[in-house]
Amino acid sequence: MNYNSFAYRHIGIRKDDEAEMLREIGVSSLDELILKTVPENIRIKPLEGLDAPKTERTFLTHLKKIAAKNKLFRNYIGMGYYGTVLPGVIQRNIFENPGWYTAYTPYQAEIAQGRMEMLLNYQTMVCDLTGMEIANASLLDEATAAAEAMTMLHSARTKEKQNSHKLFVSDSVFPQTKALLKTRAIPLGIELEFGDFRTFKPRDEYYAVLVQYPDANGEIQDYRTFVNECKAHGIHVIVAADILSLALLTPPGEWGADVVVGTTQRFGIPLGFGGPHAAYFATKDEYKRFIPGRIIGRTIDKDGKPALRMALQTREQHIKREKATSNICTAQVLLAVMAAAYAIYHGPDGLRHIARRIHHNAIRLASSIDALGYKQLNKSYFDTIRIDLGEVEISKLRQIAERNMMNFNYIDSKTLSISLGEATYDESLEDIVRVFAEAKGVSPVSLPGEVETTMPEDLLRTSPFLTHPVFNSYHSETEMMRYLKKLERKDLALNQSMIALGSCTMKLNAATEMIPLSWPEFSDIHPFAPADQVEGYMHIIRELERDLAIITGFDSVSLQPNSGAQGEYAGLMVIRAYHQHRGQGHRNVVLIPSSAHGTNPASAVMAGMKVVVVKCDENGNIDVNDLRSLAEKHSNELAGLMITYPSTHGVFESAVKEITDIIHTHGGQVYMDGANMNAQVGLTNPAAIGADVCHLNLHKTFAIPHGGGGPGMGPICVAKHLAPFLPGHPIVKTGGEHAITPISAAPYGSGLILIISYAYIKMLGAEGLTNATKYAILNANYIKARLEKHYPILYTGENGTVAHELILDCRAFKRDASIEVVDIAKRLMDYGFHAPTVSFPVAGTLMIEPTESESKAEIDRFCDAMISIRKEIEEIALGNADKINNVLKNAPHTLEMLTAEEWSLPYTRKKAAYPLDYVAENKFWPSVRRVDDAYGDRNLVCTCEPTSSYAE
Numbered sequence: 001m002n003y004n005s006f007a008y009r010h011i012g013i014r015k016d017d018e019a020e021m022l023r024e025i026g027v028s029s030l031d032e033l034i035l036k037t038v039p040e041n042i043r044i045k046p047l048e049g050l051d052a053p054k055t056e057r058t059f060l061t062h063l064k065k066i067a068a069k070n071k072l073f074r075n076y077i078g079m080g081y082y083g084t085v086l087p088g089v090i091q092r093n094i095f096e097n098p099g100w101y102t103a104y105t106p107y108q109a110e111i112a113q114g115r116m117e118m119l120l121n122y123q124t125m126v127c128d129l130t131g132m133e134i135a136n137a138s139l140l141d142e143a144t145a146a147a148e149a150m151t152m153l154h155s156a157r158t159k160e161k162q163n164s165h166k167l168f169v170s171d172s173v174f175p176q177t178k179a180l181l182k183t184r185a186i187p188l189g190i191e192l193e194f195g196d197f198r199t200f201k202p203r204d205e206y207y208a209v210l211v212q213y214p215d216a217n218g219e220i221q222d223y224r225t226f227v228n229e230c231k232a233h234g235i236h237v238i239v240a241a242d243i244l245s246l247a248l249l250t251p252p253g254e255w256g257a258d259v260v261v262g263t264t265q266r267f268g269i270p271l272g273f274g275g276p277h278a279a280y281f282a283t284k285d286e287y288k289r290f291i292p293g294r295i296i297g298r299t300i301d302k303d304g305k306p307a308l309r310m311a312l313q314t315r316e317q318h319i320k321r322e323k324a325t326s327n328i329c330t331a332q333v334l335l336a337v338m339a340a341a342y343a344i345y346h347g348p349d350g351l352r353h354i355a356r357r358i359h360h361n362a363i364r365l366a367s368s369i370d371a372l373g374y375k376q377l378n379k380s381y382f383d384t385i386r387i388d389l390g391e392v393e394i395s396k397l398r399q400i401a402e403r404n405m406m407n408f409n410y411i412d413s414k415t416l417s418i419s420l421g422e423a424t425y426d427e428s429l430e431d432i433v434r435v436f437a438e439a440k441g442v443s444p445v446s447l448p449g450e451v452e453t454t455m456p457e458d459l460l461r462t463s464p465f466l467t468h469p470v471f472n473s474y475h476s477e478t479e480m481m482r483y484l485k486k487l488e489r490k491d492l493a494l495n496q497s498m499i500a501l502g503s504c505t506m507k508l509n510a511a512t513e514m515i516p517l518s519w520p521e522f523s524d525i526h527p528f529a530p531a532d533q534v535e536g537y538m539h540i541i542r543e544l545e546r547d548l549a550i551i552t553g554f555d556s557v558s559l560q561p562n563s564g565a566q567g568e569y570a571g572l573m574v575i576r577a578y579h580q581h582r583g584q585g586h587r588n589v590v591l592i593p594s595s596a597h598g599t600n601p602a603s604a605v606m607a608g609m610k611v612v613v614v615k616c617d618e619n620g621n622i623d624v625n626d627l628r629s630l631a632e633k634h635s636n637e638l639a640g641l642m643i644t645y646p647s648t649h650g651v652f653e654s655a656v657k658e659i660t661d662i663i664h665t666h667g668g669q670v671y672m673d674g675a676n677m678n679a680q681v682g683l684t685n686p687a688a689i690g691a692d693v694c695h696l697n698l699h700k701t702f703a704i705p706h707g708g709g710g711p712g713m714g715p716i717c718v719a720k721h722l723a724p725f726l727p728g729h730p731i732v733k734t735g736g737e738h739a740i741t742p743i744s745a746a747p748y749g750s751g752l753i754l755i756i757s758y759a760y761i762k763m764l765g766a767e768g769l770t771n772a773t774k775y776a777i778l779n780a781n782y783i784k785a786r787l788e789k790h791y792p793i794l795y796t797g798e799n800g801t802v803a804h805e806l807i808l809d810c811r812a813f814k815r816d817a818s819i820e821v822v823d824i825a826k827r828l829m830d831y832g833f834h835a836p837t838v839s840f841p842v843a844g845t846l847m848i849e850p851t852e853s854e855s856k857a858e859i860d861r862f863c864d865a866m867i868s869i870r871k872e873i874e875e876i877a878l879g880n881a882d883k884i885n886n887v888l889k890n891a892p893h894t895l896e897m898l899t900a901e902e903w904s905l906p907y908t909r910k911k912a913a914y915p916l917d918y919v920a921e922n923k924f925w926p927s928v929r930r931v932d933d934a935y936g937d938r939n940l941v942c943t944c945e946p947t948s949s950y951a952e
Contacts, residue, residue: 004055007768010508010853011775017856021782025801030774034683036799037777039654042684046766049550053765056512063759067521069536073405074428075271075526078384078419079216079731080142080174080745083524085422086268089477090341093484094334096518098705101334102494102509104501104834105709109309110301110892110926111829114487115337115708116308119296121470122264122278122340124943128465129246130260131253132282134942136293138264138336138710139328140562142240143180143745145261145279146173146210148292148326149238150181151606152283153208153259154190156290161234164207166191168200172215173240176745179730181210183573183741187608197226202233210238213252214245217377218384218417220455227256242266243280245382247348247355250459259283264339266421272517273537274527274746275562276711276753278335288940292326294709298945299936302890302929309931311940326606329599330563334707345480348466354422358383361429362420363451368433371445377415380454384419386411389439397439404435407529468944490927491708492834497924498858500783502650502805502837502847503597505678505700513703513759517752527746528731541748544758548717551761551769552694553687556723559715560734560742562749565599567695567714568642568673570727570743572607574693574718575640575669577725577740587639587667591630593622595648595841600673609639620649620795622659631666640669645689646676646803648841649795650780650849652684660690669693669722674714677701678851679777679804682770686717693718702757711750713757775852776804779859783848786863790870794845804849808836808866811844817876818883821846824869829892831865831915832924861918868915887912892926 002008013021018030027033054062075083086095094100106112106119119137126135139145150167157164167185169178171194178194185192197211209230214220227237238259239252244266252260265277283291297311343351359382366376366385375388389397394413401408409417418432429447437444453460466472474480493499499506516522525534545557561567572590579587590604593614601611612630615623622643631638641663646652653659660670672691678701680686686694698704698713706712718726728739732747748754764772784793784806794807813819821844825835837847850859872888875881885906887893893912903909914920 005053005768006056006510006512006763007053007771010510010764010768011772012853012855012858013775013778018778021778021856024785025781026785030778033778033781033801034774037797037801037803038652038683039656041657042688044553044684044688047550047682047770048766050547050766051762053768054763056763059759059763060512060515063516066536066539067516067519069539070521070525071405071533072520072524073402073407073529073533075407075529076418076420076432077407077409077526077528078218078417079409079528080176080263081271081274081526081528082266082419083421083423084266084268084270086270087342087345089480089484090268090338090345091518093481094338094341096514097488098495098509099488099491099493100337101514101705101707103491103708104499104504104506104706106310108825108829108835109307109931110826110928111492111834111924113308113927114490115333116296117487118337118340119333120298120308120942120944121344122336123296124468125340125343125466125471126243126280126282127943129243129251130241130282131251131463132257132260133285134288134291134295135280135282136291136295138278138331138333139281139293140332140566141275141277141279141745142261142263143174143177144566145281146177146238146240147180147184148281148328149259149261150190150208150210151184151188151326152287152290152292153236153238154188156287157207158234161207164205165189166193166206168193168195168206168209170197170211170215171195172217172219173210173212174216175730176742177240180742180745183743184606187576187606197221197223200226202229202235204233206233206235208236208238210240213239213241213249214382214384217386218381218419219378220249220380220382220459222456222459224255231256242382244351244355244358246461247351247465248359248455248461249382250461251463254463264336267339268342269335269338270523270752271526272523273525273534273751274748275750276332276335278332278339293328294331295942297936298941299939300932302932305928307928307931309933309936311936311942326602328563329565330712331710333709334711337708341484343466344471344474344483347471347475348464350475351466358420358422358424359453359455360451361424363454364447365418365420365429365432367448367451368445369436372433372436372440372442374436380456382455383421384417386415386417389414389416392439397435400438401435404431406432406435407526470944492924496922497832497834498850498854498862499834500836500848500850500862501834502807502849503648503675503840504706504837505697505849505851506706507678507703507851508853509703509705509756510760512763513756516755516759522752522755527748527751537751540754540758544754544761547761548696548715551681551685552696552717553685554694554717555720556726556736557715557717558726558735559713559748559754560727560729560744561695561714561716562744563710563712564675564695564697564714565603566743567716568599568603569606571671571693571695571716572603572609573740573743574716574722574725575671576607576609577738578669578722579639581725581738584667587637589634589637590639591627591641591663593643595620596642596644597648597673597675600642604642620647620651621653621655624655624658627659628662631662631668635666638663638666638668640671642671642673643691644673644675645686646679650803650805650807650847651795651797652679652803654798656689664690675700676804679773681773682766683773687719693722698753698757703760704753704756711753713750713753715749772852776850779850779852779854780804780806780848783850783859783863787866790867794842806848807842808846808848809844810846813873814844817873819873819876819888823888823891826930827869827872827888827891828865829924829926830913831868832919832922833862833865864916864918882906892929894927894929895925897929
């Protein structure tokens with residue numbers, strides 16, 4: 001073993017431990033285990049074509065050279081992306097802190113109260129600034145948020161509007177948003193009409209309109225008359241608004257908007273070549289049961305004390321499946337947390353100050369450029385001025401600007417715009433003025449001092465915002481640091497213990513992979529910067545595309561989808577385009593196994609396809625006979641099959657090639673969901689099983705952190721015949737010859753975090769990647785061997801092994817001891833562990849995935865905890881513990897309970913809080929008792945308490 005290798009640090013198992021684990025499993029070697037687990041007919045040769053692995057030190061040296069290829073220009077391009085200043089206290093304590101970035105989605109509320117408090121702050125911030133009644137906990141980007149608004153209002157149409165399918169979109173909406181709306185609208189039968197809102201004539205066929213505020217040119221339009229006319233015809237109004245401008249402008253909620261969307265990137269989040277950034281989505285209370293994504297709501301715990309939880313339709317795909325209103329099952333939690341922290345740190349006065357400074361700088365710059373003889377075209381604006389160059393050639397001015405390392409937004413042959421951000425100071429303004437002076441051959445002029453606002457007086461904000469104490473209490477770095485630490489202590493993340501979530505692959509997010517994200521050569525790059533300024537990024541992107549193609553066995557890759565659900569949708573849209581190109585656009589039926597993740601059918605419906613469910617047999621495998629029958633029945637209209645491999649049940653199905661052959665025989669394409677790719681890399685691949693396209697969860701298999709529920713990346717890999725249809729972009733050339741319209745706002749999705757997966761692959765190399773898969777399989781089978789004496793294992797492969805995850809069947813405990821699977825989940829918190837995946841894919845079960853990053857010692861601690869809990873269940877079943885008042889039903893136990901003067905429970909405090917000796921070494925205390933889900937839904941409140949800080 002090379003002790004300097006990254007693989008040695010990434011993989012948690014040591015050789016002595018490996019031998020012991022293999023004995024427990026009952027095999028002689030790791031290779032024997034793999035041969036018993038992965039079917040012979042899909043195994044591949046060792047990976048070839050990947051670079052030799054780099055050590056952590058040599059990789060960072062290598063990456064510095066690549067970073068130097070990116071040119072750090074001052075970016076005034078705007079178009080939804082702006083220069084920001086991330087406060088150091090947020091960078092160090094959130095962005096670079098594994099206590100925040102390695103946490104999982106807050107499905108286990110009791111050990112996620114800190115993160116959810118910050119998300120509640122985020123929702124409150126969004127509601128306050130937009131003037132709306134309810135907001136979700138973030139979406140992926142502004143363009144997809146606008147698309148979600150479009151589809152939500154279409155789903156929520158009244159009976160009177162059931163025949164209305166047209167959405168009017170203002171010409172002055174950002175181009176990436178308009179392009180993405182086309183992608184989403186066409187499969188759903190929504191008709192888009194683009195035009196000037198001032199000449200729009202409301203008619204019954206329109207169900208909604210979309211405008212930008214301020215618009216894409218930077219102009220502040222007065223939409224009030226327009227909105228009133230729309231309302232008179234029952235037409236809903238969507239507004240894409242710059243959230244920082246709303247510190248100064250009348251919020252859309254006050255002049256009639258039904259939905260307000262946008263991005264919170266301006267709140268301290270780096271440009272990052274397009275992401276990740278948290279989009280916001282706010283609407284009226286009447287649409288609360290239609291809102292896409294996640295919402296954090298207030299509730300109470302078992303003692304009646306305040307607590308937080310994810311509310312309403314969160315994870316609705318698992319319930320509604322093809323009837324879901326959205327396929328979104330993720331968010332941009334880490335970025336939403338950072339944006340909320342930014343608002344808390346600056347407070348309302350700080351945000352007003354930042355917004356006013358940007359606005360005044362724009363006026364000062366416009367005045368100076370006007371004084372040079374140019375014409376500034378915007379009458380009323382916030383941060384963006386639009387310049388008519390007159391006789392000056394735009395190519396000449398651009399050449400001078402780029403020589404001075406500046407980027408403007410070049411609109412046409414005579415016009416450009418300049419958008420200012422928080423990071424723009426007087427020195428930069430003076431440099432811009434010098435560029436325009438040189439282009440005209442005149443001397444620069446001085447910037448004016450005080451200036452009058454250009455905003456219409458009757459559109460200036462008069463209502464207060466961010467009045468809650470949380471936004472007015474933590475303005476010194478000391479207080480902010482302590483507040484963030486207080487919240488962090490309420491959350492269990494990977495820096496505390498193993499998170500063994502099945503299907504979610506909570507693996508190590510190595511520090512060396514994360515460090516470069518803070519380098520300005522990567523974080524300060526605009527997604528629409530000219531190609532010759534982003535050669536470092538393009539080097540990483542091309543190498544990552546190549547490596548992922550090798551790993552999957554496919555031909556081409558699109559890195560644009562910025563979540564797994566977006567990847568599913570992108571893959572299906574590529575299949576749809578392929579069939580249409582071949583004159584077979586009638587193919588619209590997708591076969592989906594009953595065990596599939598709920599986003600699969602939801603994505604299929606969004607892509608305009610009809611879902612037909614395939615049965616699974618008693619072993620959890622796809623029922624091949626049922627599949628064959630359905631493929632034959634729908635042969636003429638079969639678009640494809642969606643399959644997860646290994647299966648959602650954690651098994652390598654040996655009939656997989658027969659399954660894919662059946663689909664191809666009937667003219668369909670095979671889409672493989674990459675959720676379980678951590679069991680494939682280096683051993684088999686999607687191409688080997690007969691798939692045509694797959695998405696990859698880079699936030700699972702390829703080491704991007706879950707971030708408490710986001711960011712994620714879900715690129716798609718395709719066979720050669722599908723490559724021409726990979727998604728394009730209206731501003732940056734991407735995709736193939738027959739590219740579909742974009743899936744995400746930025747051309748490469750969340751470009752910044754692609755560096756993590758690039759680093760992961762480059763440091764592991766072919767052998768390290770393959771070994772990571774082998775050890776993931778070893779760890780899962782070791783857990784199986786230890787726990788099968790105590791819990792039934794629901795599914796195994798033909799040779800009695802599991803893939804990288806396993807399912808414990810806990811359904812009998814309800815009959816024997818009145819214990820639900822959720823009781824086991826809550827009790828695990830007392831042992832210091834996050835629960836495995838609860839009741840998916842089978843109700844009443846736990847799905848466990850240890851990943852390759854965990855040590856035997858940690859896995860043993862987890863197994864010891866599960867065995868101890870099994871004994872506690874047995875005590876109840878035998879009548880030695882009460883069926884209602886016991887350690888499982890009362891779990892989790894808080895520090896407040898344990899330190900109370902009175903203890904009336906029929907077991908000891910030690911049994912409650914320290915059930916095994918190891919717990920005392922690293923005790924984690926849940927901050928609330930078991931939350932009341934039903935109370936939270938009956939009493940839906942999704943913003944902070946109006947009078948006192950929720951943190952108090």
